[in-house]
Amino acid sequence: MNINSLLVGSAAALTAISGARGADAELGPAEHVKICDVYGAGYFYIPGTETCLRIGGYVRYDIGAGDLGSNDGARISAVRTGEDRGTWWNNTRLALKTWTGQETELGTFKTYSETLFNFGNRNFYPGPDSPQNYAVNSEVMLTFAWVQLGGLRVGKDWSAFDTFIGHAGNVLNGKLAPYGDADTNVIQYYFDASNGLSTLVSLEKGSSAVGTIDSYVPHVVGGMRYTQGWGAITGVVAYDSNYGSVASKVRLDVNVTSELSLFGMVGYGSNGKLNDDSTNLIDAHGRGFYKQWGGNWAFWVGGAYLLNEKTSLNLRLSGDQFKNYGLAANVAYTVVPGFTATVEVDHYHYGNFGVGMVDPSNVNWTNADKKNSVGGIVRFQYSF
Numbered sequence: 001m002n003i004n005s006l007l008v009g010s011a012a013a014l015t016a017i018s019g020a021r022g023a024d025a026e027l028g029p030a031e032h033v034k035i036c037d038v039y040g041a042g043y044f045y046i047p048g049t050e051t052c053l054r055i056g057g058y059v060r061y062d063i064g065a066g067d068l069g070s071n072d073g074a075r076i077s078a079v080r081t082g083e084d085r086g087t088w089w090n091n092t093r094l095a096l097k098t099w100t101g102q103e104t105e106l107g108t109f110k111t112y113s114e115t116l117f118n119f120g121n122r123n124f125y126p127g128p129d130s131p132q133n134y135a136v137n138s139e140v141m142l143t144f145a146w147v148q149l150g151g152l153r154v155g156k157d158w159s160a161f162d163t164f165i166g167h168a169g170n171v172l173n174g175k176l177a178p179y180g181d182a183d184t185n186v187i188q189y190y191f192d193a194s195n196g197l198s199t200l201v202s203l204e205k206g207s208s209a210v211g212t213i214d215s216y217v218p219h220v221v222g223g224m225r226y227t228q229g230w231g232a233i234t235g236v237v238a239y240d241s242n243y244g245s246v247a248s249k250v251r252l253d254v255n256v257t258s259e260l261s262l263f264g265m266v267g268y269g270s271n272g273k274l275n276d277d278s279t280n281l282i283d284a285h286g287r288g289f290y291k292q293w294g295g296n297w298a299f300w301v302g303g304a305y306l307l308n309e310k311t312s313l314n315l316r317l318s319g320d321q322f323k324n325y326g327l328a329a330n331v332a333y334t335v336v337p338g339f340t341a342t343v344e345v346d347h348y349h350y351g352n353f354g355v356g357m358v359d360p361s362n363v364n365w366t367n368a369d370k371k372n373s374v375g376g377i378v379r380f381q382y383s384f
Contacts, residue, residue, distance in 0.1 A: 010234075010276065033045065036052035036053075039052055047100075053098065056097045056383070056384050059092075059095075061093075062092075062172075063379075064377045065088060066376055067374055074289075087121070090135070093118050096115050097112070097114045106352035113145045120311035144157055148251060154188075157185075157186045157363040159181060159206075168300040171330060172344045177293045177299070179293070181208065185204070185205040187203045188221075189201050191320065201221070202223075205219070223235065231254040231261075235250045236248065236250070246306045247268070249268075263303065264301045267299070268296055274291065297320065297321050300316065301317050302317060304309030310334040312332045315327075324348075324350055328347075329346075331343050339382045340382075341379070345376045346374070348372070349371065
């Protein structure tokens with residue numbers, strides 16, 4: 001019995017028990033949970049309603065060695081050598097997800113949520129000689145919680161600057177040239193012309209001290225995509241209302257064969273007031289909510305190759321104007337359906353290793369203690 005079957009069975013049992021305990025309930029057959037196949041596999045009707053519900057998630061365990069940093073899953077903000085860390089880095093995560101769908105006279109009404117629970121190394125460095133790597137339970141993180149009616153979506157999401165254009169490859173570790181921040185509240189509208197052309201406009205609040213809007217003017221993201229059998233070309237533009245900075249990315253995806261897919265993405269952004277140290281703005285050191293790469297331009301190229309139905313190879317090279325470069329490569333193997341093991345090796349080169357330069361964004365923002373760093377991650381993940 002898989003987890004989805006167990007969840008559906010539990011829902012049916014709770015329904016039967018609730019009915020049996022009603023003061024005025026008459027004895028009769030229990031109401032069975034009905035499968036809903038309108039929105040895909042795994043959905044069932046919530047008893048007594050026309051709403052379809054799916055419950056899922058994943059369990060993940062990561063092991064890291066060597067020099068790790070800028071890791072999306074781990075939220076490591078700095079790069080340290082294995083010697084500085086003094087032990088393995090590891091993190092265990094439980095992600096719980098829910099999806100709902102219902103047809104209305106105004107269109108399809110959908111919701112989605114994802115909540116993360118983590119336990120692992122803290123990776124906190126109060127000083128260069130006093131790392132604190134003890135394992136603790138991290139705070140619960142709400143990654144997604146939005147509602148959508150037709151093309152209109154409101155709630156907690158990742159920025160459309162990332163989601164609409166797509167993340168930079170199927171690698172575990174690697175935003176040495178970061179392509180934008182993620183967490184934000186949004187009000188956005190998505191339009192699909194049904195001929196391969198789609199557009200999106202998103203009003204966003206941002207997050208963090210630098211990224212959260214400090215007035216009634218939201219950040220604004222706009223995007224356009226053209227998709228065909230050969231692949232897709234996508235562009236996004238974002239306006240940072242805090243710093244008057246504009247950032248953009250253009251991406252090309254090509255399906256070379258049924259086994260090989262390639263992508264290339266370039267980003268360009270203006271500094272605006274990102275280097276402003278006035279009293280009304282926090283000095284962002286050249287890296288805002290959208291333009292997070294060093295300098296004005298950055299690039300990301302890579303691809304995926306399917307060796308067989310269970311094994312894939314993934315590669316990604318990234319860099320920016322300040323000569324920061326990252327290379328990530330991994331092999332992902334599906335052990336059994338839903339359970340994947342991934343082994344990855346990463347190399348980082350930091351072009352601006354010194355500090356105190358004239359341009360405040362042209363510094364060693366990663367806090368790396370080596371100009372060239374090498375690390376690796378092993379990930380085990382079961383998705384249900």
